[in-house]
Amino acid sequence: MMVLCILLAMLSLFLSLKLIYQRKLVQKVKKQIDFLIDRDTQTEIMVEKTDGTIQDLAASINHLLKKYRSMGQEIERSDTLFRDTITSLSHDLRTPLATANGYIQLLQEQDLTGEQKEYVTIAGERISAVKLLLDQLFEFARIEADELKLNCRNTDIHSVLRDVVASYYGDFEQKKCVPYIVIPNQPAIIWGDPDALTRIFSNVVYNAFVHGEGNYQITAAIEEAQTVITIKNASSSIQQEDIPHLFDRFYTTDQSRTKKTTGLGLAIAQRLVTRMGGQIVASLQNGIFAIQVVFPIVNS
Structure with a gap:
């Protein structure tokens, strides 16, 4: 034992x-x-x-x-x-x-x-x-x-957004769908490249103009040391399953392929936003498609 x-x-x-x-x-x-x-x-x-x-x-x-x-x-x-x-x-x-x-x-x-x-x-x-x-x-x-190469510097993002929206205003009028616009007069200074920001907003607004079906809204607001820019439009061509892929290169929804878009506009916008330290997200709720761009402001 x-x-x-x-x-x-x-x-x-x-x-x-x-x-x-x-x-x-x-x-x-x-x-x-x-x-x-x-x-x-x-x-x-x-x-x-x-x-x-x-x-x-x-x-x-x-x-x-x-x-x-x-x-x-x-x-x-x-x-x-x-x-x-x-x-x-x-x-x-x-x-x-x-x-x-x-x-x-x-x-x-x-x-x-x-x-x-x-x-x-x-x-x-x-x-x-x-x-x-x-x-x-x-x-x-x-x-x-x-x-x-990005030439980043202190930039009033609200001013850039106003210029881009103004450049498309005539197109929206011809479409007989004048957007609801709220952009504060208060500057929102971010660290970014003005040309890259212009490209970002041009691509997003153009996407809304081409694929949107009315109820256009372009708004900007300062929330907790961030500037939040939202571009909305009614849409029946975008489905919930499209949302995770909208920033992929060459991605187009089935119904938007007939509109001769490249599928690169949002991909370019997403990469430029990321390179400048911002965020861009897409969402769809009750037939309203929205893209939201967020940047930290430096003058808070």
């Missing part, structure tokens, strides 16, 4: 020491994983060759690391190829497009019949749409490649 108790005690001690040792090995593996998470390195997980189970675990982790590193490299190569292709297309097509647009303008100055004028107008609109697509593709490629 005594011998059995001694054997059980020794077995218990052995198992306890083995458990402690395995725990230390697991902690060592965890530290190596934590080290590798934020680093671009080809280093593998290393463990002592004294425990087969932990060695197998390390081998499986190294296999996963190799697989995901390979996938990451492939994605990076694809993105680089995409950006290079877009840049080349933009450069190669701009000159012939400018030439074609020049001929369209010459034709518009001629004495044309009503039907001929209609055809020339349609051709001009198609050329403008292609030019817009190329411009947005080129801009998006520069943003993705981190080649677009």
